[in-house]
Amino acid sequence: MAEVTETTAASSSEGKKPAVPETKRLWSDEVDDEEVQPSATEEKAVSELNVDALAIDENTKVNKFLDEPEDSRIQAVTTGDTPYTSASTFEDLNLSPELLKGLYVEMKFQKPSKIQAISLPMIMTPPYKDLIAQAHNGSGKTTCFVLGMLSRVDPQLQRPQALCICPTRELSIQNMEVLRKMGKYTGISSECAVPIESRNNDRSKSRPPISAQVVIGTPGTIKRLMSQKKLGVTDMKVLVFDEADHMLAKDGFQDDSLRIMKDIQRFNSHCQVLLFSATFDETVKNFVSKVVKDYNQLFVKKEDLSLESLKQYKVILPDELAKIGVVKDRILELGENIGQIIIFVNTKRSASMLHTSLVDLGYEVTTIHGALNLEDRDKIVKEFKDGLTQVLISTDVLARGFDQQQVNLVINYDLPVKYENQSEPHYEVYLHRIGRAGRFGRKGAVFNFIMTDHDLMIMRKIESYFNSPVAEIPSWGSEEGFKVALKEAGLL
DNA sequence: AAAAAAC
Numbered sequence: 001m002a003e004v005t006e007t008t009a010a011s012s013s014e015g016k017k018p019a020v021p022e023t024k025r026l027w028s029d030e031v032d033d034e035e036v037q038p039s040a041t042e043e044k045a046v047s048e049l050n051v052d053a054l055a056i057d058e059n060t061k062v063n064k065f066l067d068e069p070e071d072s073r074i075q076a077v078t079t080g081d082t083p084y085t086s087a088s089t090f091e092d093l094n095l096s097p098e099l100l101k102g103l104y105v106e107m108k109f110q111k112p113s114k115i116q117a118i119s120l121p122m123i124m125t126p127p128y129k130d131l132i133a134q135a136h137n138g139s140g141k142t143t144c145f146v147l148g149m150l151s152r153v154d155p156q157l158q159r160p161q162a163l164c165i166c167p168t169r170e171l172s173i174q175n176m177e178v179l180r181k182m183g184k185y186t187g188i189s190s191e192c193a194v195p196i197e198s199r200n201n202d203r204s205k206s207r208p209p210i211s212a213q214v215v216i217g218t219p220g221t222i223k224r225l226m227s228q229k230k231l232g233v234t235d236m237k238v239l240v241f242d243e244a245d246h247m248l249a250k251d252g253f254q255d256d257s258l259r260i261m262k263d264i265q266r267f268n269s270h271c272q273v274l275l276f277s278a279t280f281d282e283t284v285k286n287f288v289s290k291v292v293k294d295y296n297q298l299f300v301k302k303e304d305l306s307l308e309s310l311k312q313y314k315v316i317l318p319d320e321l322a323k324i325g326v327v328k329d330r331i332l333e334l335g336e337n338i339g340q341i342i343i344f345v346n347t348k349r350s351a352s353m354l355h356t357s358l359v360d361l362g363y364e365v366t367t368i369h370g371a372l373n374l375e376d377r378d379k380i381v382k383e384f385k386d387g388l389t390q391v392l393i394s395t396d397v398l399a400r401g402f403d404q405q406q407v408n409l410v411i412n413y414d415l416p417v418k419y420e421n422q423s424e425p426h427y428e429v430y431l432h433r434i435g436r437a438g439r440f441g442r443k444g445a446v447f448n449f450i451m452t453d454h455d456l457m458i459m460r461k462i463e464s465y466f467n468s469p470v471a472e473i474p475s476w477g478s479e480e481g482f483k484v485a486l487k488e489a490g491l492l
Numbered sequence: 493a494a495a496a497a498a499c
Binding site: 167168169194195218219220221223224246251252253256346347348369370395396397399419422429 | 493494495496497498499
């Protein structure tokens with residue numbers, strides 16, 4: 001275990017100068033270490049960034065660029081003159097001893113992941129610029145913003161200072177669990193602002209204002225608490241949007257998110273805004289860059305997003321009955337020892353139908369979607385996380401962010417398509433769904449069910465979009481192809 | 493015609 005150095009400061013680094021000792025290496029040094037010629041690097045930085053149309057303001061300068069071939073490439077664009085030092089250890093970050101202890105003892109982390117090494121200094125160095133950060137599924141994004149929130153809280157001040165908004169109740173709860181674990185020794189207080197037992201809403205009116213220092217929750221509840229003056233924003237230092245592309249999309253939570261952001265900024269213009277997601281499509285990317293002003297950004301090319309450890313397959317089958325048959329005979333029978341499985345469907349109805357069919361056939365599966373009551377949702381997620389259930393049928397309520405390391409297989413029982421145009425795949429949802437398997441570089445497999453020519457067309461578009469061919473399992477009717485696939489994926 | 497959130 002690493003020792004806490006004597007130079008480690010108290011947890012609040014508010015008002016401190018950016019710490020950049022000469023002994024620490026800048027990113028440009030890393031580039032030198034890799035014997036890349038500086039001029040070539042610079043050229044590459046500019047051209048790649050132009051090609052990818054990162055929506056950079058005209059006054060934005062590309063002054064740092066990071067390119068490590070062994071890792072998926074992350075493009076960093078910073079504005080202004082603030083130098084950022086990539087953190088090779090958590091000690092580099094001037095965290096409080098309590099927070100470091102949480103990272104090592106509770107989280108069992110040894111050193112920052114790639115995205116953490118780059119983003120954490122950007123988050124924690126004054127003047128605390130806004131950040132748009134894209135990183136792979138399962139690469140440790142949550143740690144970035146949770147640590148960011150914890151490190152910026154003034155422990156002496158018993159008021160809300162950091163707020164994180166998530167698209168679902170489940171994700172809010174999961175993020176809160178991470179925060180409490182990581183912050184265990186800091187004494188920092190926290191509250192989860194998500195809907196509770198419906199129809200019991202008199203409780204919310206009589207409740208005292210939130211004094212917790214960190215609040216995590218869903219847009220509706222946060223909005224309500226703010227309008228009821230139960231959630232003060234005057235001391236808010238950090239505002240995080242998890243799954244930010246969805247939170248700021250027109251068909252997502254754009255209105256709520258903007259409202260919350262503006263309400264905070266009205267009282268508190270210097271509240272730092274952090275946007276995290278594995279995906280930012282062009283529309284959202286352009287919109288987002290208008291919402292935040294002076295910001296740093298981290299991006300990954302879409303071809304680099306699908307993890308190599310994840311094997312994708314397509315299964316061509318004739319009808320609904322065959323779909324159910326494949327789940328039953330190929331997945332559930334073969335997959336008994338391959339870890340946990342999530343089956344994604346497009347509608348609540350589809351979820352219920354598949355659930356009933358499989359239960360009628362005598363299989364133990366559980367199902368989650370937004371029409372269930374909150375208690376049941378909590379119970380089903382908890383059972384799955386505790387490993388008590390193996391197979392979970394889900395709508396896109398769990399498509400994003402859901403972190404269960406034992407999930408090795410994801411099935412797209414229905415392919416994700418855009419609601420406004422059914423002949424367009426929903427690329428972002430596809431990526432998020434498959435990212436539920438193979439967390440943090442583990443092995444994993446994805447089976448895509450193809451029933452119609454339309455499905456096939458959707459699948460082809462997905463393959464070409466991510467530039468990753470998806471192997472076909474030769475015959476849905478025989479076991480062999482599935483065995484080979486699962487072996488190839490390292491699961492059998 | 494949809495998932496979710498919640499008034």
